[in-house]
Amino acid sequence: MAFLDVQFPRDIAAGSTGGPGRRTDVVSVGSGYEERNSRWADSRRTYQVGLGLRSAADLAAVLALFEEARGRLHSFRFRDWSDYRSAPPGAPIGAADQWLGDGDGARTEFQLRLRYGAVNAYWRDVTKPAPGTVQVSLDGVPQGGGWSVDHVTGLVTFAAAPAAGVSVAAGFEFDVPVRFDADRLDVDLGFFQDGGAGSGSLPDIALVEVAE
Numbered sequence: 001m002a003f004l005d006v007q008f009p010r011d012i013a014a015g016s017t018g019g020p021g022r023r024t025d026v027v028s029v030g031s032g033y034e035e036r037n038s039r040w041a042d043s044r045r046t047y048q049v050g051l052g053l054r055s056a057a058d059l060a061a062v063l064a065l066f067e068e069a070r071g072r073l074h075s076f077r078f079r080d081w082s083d084y085r086s087a088p089p090g091a092p093i094g095a096a097d098q099w100l101g102d103g104d105g106a107r108t109e110f111q112l113r114l115r116y117g118a119v120n121a122y123w124r125d126v127t128k129p130a131p132g133t134v135q136v137s138l139d140g141v142p143q144g145g146g147w148s149v150d151h152v153t154g155l156v157t158f159a160a161a162p163a164a165g166v167s168v169a170a171g172f173e174f175d176v177p178v179r180f181d182a183d184r185l186d187v188d189l190g191f192f193q194d195g196g197a198g199s200g201s202l203p204d205i206a207l208v209e210v211a212e
Helices: 056-068
Strands: 003-007 017-021 024-028 034-038 044-048 075-078 098-102 109-111 113-116 122-125 135-138 147-149 155-158 167-171 176-180 206-209
Touching: 003 056, 044 176, 098 109, 098 113
Parallel strands: 003 075
Antiparallel strands: 017 044, 024 034, 044 206, 075 176, 098 167, 109 155, 113 122, 135 167, 147 155, 176 206
């Protein structure tokens, strides 16, 4: 298996449904209270993309990617339009959007990540930043150079380690690494007759997030 640095068609992704999921065991005890245990440390996203298909051209693009990815074997980029920016909705991306950590005078690599919530914050590693969108700051001052970013791992690497106590932050757009969740596609061609106005049904095409 491998990660293919190719993009699922963004216009089709815009018509999809899905989002994060978790796995929690809930046991009711005799006193009427519950015992709850989280089996996953991180959330995992799933998407239904068949809803975004509107034409035979859309179908051809998805079929081509399915074959390129060899079904469930390889992963690729997917734009989750409900959550793809480091900044709040409506706000421009800034170099100080997300705190990555503090310098210690020796560390040169920092993982891009997102914070969710405040009281019980969840930090999500971002491994697939969109090329050309990453901005970096030190103590809130944007850095025009002296660093690089790996668009496949999300690691920001500095030429010189930030000094001890210096706050490292970044802003960016990003994609989700996903794979197809089935090794076959069942397509009802009736839906794609007459430019998508046929009587058939939309295909069931699921994608699932992978840790890559």
